[in-house]
Amino acid sequence: MSINKIRSVLYKLAKISGDVNAVKKGKVGKRIARRAAGKTTGKLLGKLFK
Template identity: 60%
Template structure:
């Protein structure tokens, strides 16, 4: 397994754990907003 594959798996796991943590703390709306804004900004900057 390559390093990039392991890195990809770790990033996906971190994203899922962040979502679980947001649900537990009752901040799911803020989490969704940040994910949407982050995706939009990422596409604009790295286009």
């Protein structure tokens, strides 16, 4: 197993852990909004620095 696959698995586990934590605290909506904003920002920056 390569280091990149291990890294990928760890990031996915962290994402799931964050989702579970948001559900426990009742802040799912805020998390979804921030994730959507992050994706949009990433796409715009990707196009800008292409």
